[in-house]
Amino acid sequence: MLDCTRFLSALKSRGIRFSAGVPDSLLKNICAAIADSGTDIITSNEGAAVALATGHHLATGEIPFVYMQNSGFGNAINPLTSLTDPEVYAIPVLLMVGWRGEPGFKDEPQHVKMGRVNPALLDALEIPFEVLSKDPEFAEDQLDRAFSMMRSTSGPFVLLVQADTFAPYTSTTLKTVPAYGWKREDAVRELLAALPEVATVVSTTGKTSREVYETRISRKEPAGRDFLTVGCMGHASQIAAGIALAKPELQVVCIDGDGAFLMHMGSAAITAALKPKNLLHVVINNGSHDSVGGQPTVGFEVPLDRIAAACGYAAVFRADSAAELKKILSEALQRSGPVFLEIRTDGGARANLGRPKSTPVENKTVFMQRLSAL
Numbered sequence: 366m367l368d369c370t371r372f373l374s375a376l377k378s379r380g381i382r383f384s385a386g387v388p389d390s391l392l393k394n395i396c397a398a399i400a401d402s403g404t405d406i407i408t409s410n411e412g413a414a415v416a417l418a419t420g421h422h423l424a425t426g427e428i429p430f431v432y433m434q435n436s437g438f439g440n441a442i443n444p445l446t447s448l449t450d451p452e453v454y455a456i457p458v459l460l461m462v463g464w465r466g467e468p469g470f471k472d473e474p475q476h477v478k479m480g481r482v483n484p485a486l487l488d489a490l491e492i493p494f495e496v497l498s499k500d501p502e503f504a505e506d507q508l509d510r511a512f513s514m515m516r517s518t519s520g521p522f523v524l525l526v527q528a529d530t531f532a533p534y535t536s537t538t539l540k541t542v543p544a545y546g547w548k549r550e551d552a553v554r555e556l557l558a559a560l561p562e563v564a565t566v567v568s569t570t571g572k573t574s575r576e577v578y579e580t581r582i583s584r585k586e587p588a589g590r591d592f593l594t595v596g597c598m599g600h601a602s603q604i605a606a607g608i609a610l611a612k613p614e615l616q617v618v619c620i621d622g623d624g625a626f627l628m629h630m631g632s633a634a635i636t637a638a639l640k641p642k643n644l645l646h647v648v649i650n651n652g653s654h655d656s657v658g659g660q661p662t663v664g665f666e667v668p669l670d671r672i673a674a675a676c677g678y679a680a681v682f683r684a685d686s687a688a689e690l691k692k693i694l695s696e697a698l699q700r701s702g703p704v705f706l707e708i709r710t711d712g713g714a715r716a717n718l719g720r721p722k723s724t725p726v727e728n729k730t731v732f733m734q735r736l737s738a739l
């Protein structure tokens with residue numbers, strides 16, 4: 366395994382002064398070390414990280430460093446093909462991509478396709494890459510090759526990172542101070558308990574969907590009420606808006622996260638413009654990418670409720686406690702939408718939180734069967 370501090374020193378000694386990206390659970394240890402290094406910028410999405418890195422290169426001539434999960438590599442393909450590519454602006458960028466779904470290792474369904482095609486996709490994009498070695502000496506040789514390649518091609522180079530490449534690292538700076546006295550799962554439970562039986566839920570990527578799934582089981586309620594958006598982070602609100610527009614009599618509730626909302630915040634403007642009267646868009650804001658290690662978002666620094674109001678949501682609410690949520694929810698559900706509800710909570714989740722036992726296609730099938738009967 367690679368020591369995180371040593372790896373970052375190896376990057377620094379080769380001239381890396383800038384790092385940006387979107388955190389990943391597979392890269393959790395190195396992400397924590399990057400955060401401690403004081404040079405970290407957590408961007409809204411992975412394409413934005415490539416663009417921010419490009420700006421840094423344009424201003425300094427330095428090679429920047431960008432990290433992401435391979436799910437987010439999809440978000441980065443556009444700037445990688447039309448901005449940094451040697452045939453366009455020729456920007457050298459060192460990318461570290463967490464290889465979820467690597468063939469031969471069990472992973473969640475949403476990671477299997479990207480995991481399988483990842484090397485072939487990099488080949489198709491003509492982006493040179495190496496699978497980062499877990500041997501420190503060999504990894505240093507790879508860095509030398511990566512830097513000489515980036516200097517000769519003036520283009521990006523990818524280090525594909527397998528699970529357990531980086532040794533455990535405990536951050537000294539990634540500490541969230543509990544401020545609200547309840548967690549996302551408490552809010553999920555309150556929400557599901559208060560929703561009418563007919564309401565249809567679309568939940569966001571990460572632990573939120575896992576908590577929705579487990580809450581339904583503990584409440585002995587059928588799974589068909591929820592669409593669990595296990596992948597495609599940031600798009601749950603548009604899935605929900607699509608359902609709400611097609612089924613105007615149905616109450617549709619999106620349970621989003623702050624990281625996911627920020628990832629594609631432009632969708633809020635479109636939701637507001639589409640005016641689905643039957644949509645309640647909830648953002649559980651814990652100020653972090655809690656599901657992948659608790660790295661901070663700007664969720665507590667920007668007024669998400671006021672952003673939604675400025676976009677044109679018909680009504681906007683905010684609840685910072687279970688008592689406030691209880692008070693607000695019946696009104697939020699009665700108002701003509703789109704309605705926005707920000708719920709602020711602390712970070713953190715149960716250590717024994719399970720994962721859906723049904724496949725995404727099984728989830729979709731029961732979900733569609735229920736919708737067609739309503």
Ligand SMILES: Cc1ncc(C[n+]2csc(CCOP(=O)(O)OP(=O)(O)O)c2C)c(N)n1
Nearest residue numbers: 436437571598622623624625653654655656
């Ligand atoms: C495009 C993309 N980038 C990154 C990830 C990895 N990822 C999964 S969940 C998550 C954090 C989500 O944060 P937030 O929406 O705030 O929800 P929280 O986990 O804090 O409840 C991340 C970064 C992903 N699945 N897809």
